[in-house]
Amino acid sequence: SQKIEQNSEALNIQEGKTATLTCNYTNYSPAYLQWYRQDPGRGPVFLLLIRENEKEKRKERLKVTFDTTLKQSLFHITASQPADSATYLCALDTGRRALTFGSGTRLQVQP
Amino acid sequence: SAVISQKPSRDICQRGTSLTIQCQVDSQVTMMFWYRQQPGQSLTLIATANQGSEATYESGFVIDKFPISRPNLTFSTLTVSNMSPEDSSIYLCSVEGADTQYFGPGTRLTVL
Numbered sequence: 001s002q003k004i005e006q007n008s009e010a011l012n013i014q015e016g017k018t019a020t021l022t023c024n025y026t027n028y029s030p031a032y033l034q035w036y037r038q039d040p041g042r043g044p045v046f047l048l049l050i051r052e053n054e055k056e057k058r059k060e061r062l063k064v065t066f067d068t069t070l071k072q073s074l075f076h077i078t079a080s081q082p083a084d085s086a087t088y089l090c091a092l093d094t095g096r097r098a099l100t101f102g103s104g105t106r107l108q109v110q111p
Numbered sequence: 112s113a114v115i116s117q118k119p120s121r122d123i124c125q126r127g128t129s130l131t132i133q134c135q136v137d138s139q140v141t142m143m144f145w146y147r148q149q150p151g152q153s154l155t156l157i158a159t160a161n162q163g164s165e166a167t168y169e170s171g172f173v174i175d176k177f178p179i180s181r182p183n184l185t186f187s188t189l190t191v192s193n194m195s196p197e198d199s200s201i202y203l204c205s206v207e208g209a210d211t212q213y214f215g216p217g218t219r220l221t222v223l
Contacts, residue, residue, distance in 0.1 A: 043214030
């Protein structure tokens with residue numbers, strides 16, 4: 001069956017450290033993968049997209065990698081801040097234009 | 112970018128009643144999507160709504176329970192019918208952008 005899994009329910013790190021979130025998928029061959037941020041009581045907000053032929057993409061303090069052999073994406077936030085505390089969702093294109101979302105990882109950055 | 116508004120933002124409803132959620136977009140879009148987010152869970156696609164045609168429902172969701180209207184290119188409604196406590200969720204609409212999707216703020220539904 002098709003599955004998208006994100007690491008652990010919650011990730012707690014100290015301010016200034018790098019947060020690394022994982023997204024693993026099985027039985028998909030996505031043309032691209034996206035990462036979203038969701039704050040409590042709000043809809044998801046798009047952060048980054050990485051295509052199947054891209055290994056890495058950066059945007060300010062964010063970095064995403066995409067390994068189609070391992071079927072894994074890593075999402076890094078460098079120099080993390082308490083304001084980065086949120087739930088982060090990975091989402092795959094599954095050829096239907098709508099997205100299929102992972103379970104999400106809740107990140108808590110401690111000051 | 113697209114700005115999406117939803118009404119109501121939240122509601123508390125009695126078992127057996129129905130609620131219609133409205134989604135308004137500030138630009139014309141071909142496809143609109145309705146998602147459900149149950150407490151502590153991720154988003155699950157309910158259906159895709161194209162203007163001028165019947166909505167396409169995902170496995171586990173049926174038109175009788177979640178009828179959708181799409182009268183024009185900027186507006187859609189989702190009705191949650193004959194509600195039960197299991198329908199308590201956040202309901203979100205979204206639209207496609209360039210390599211992204213834009214989401215509304217969601218409607219938080221509690222069914223007693």
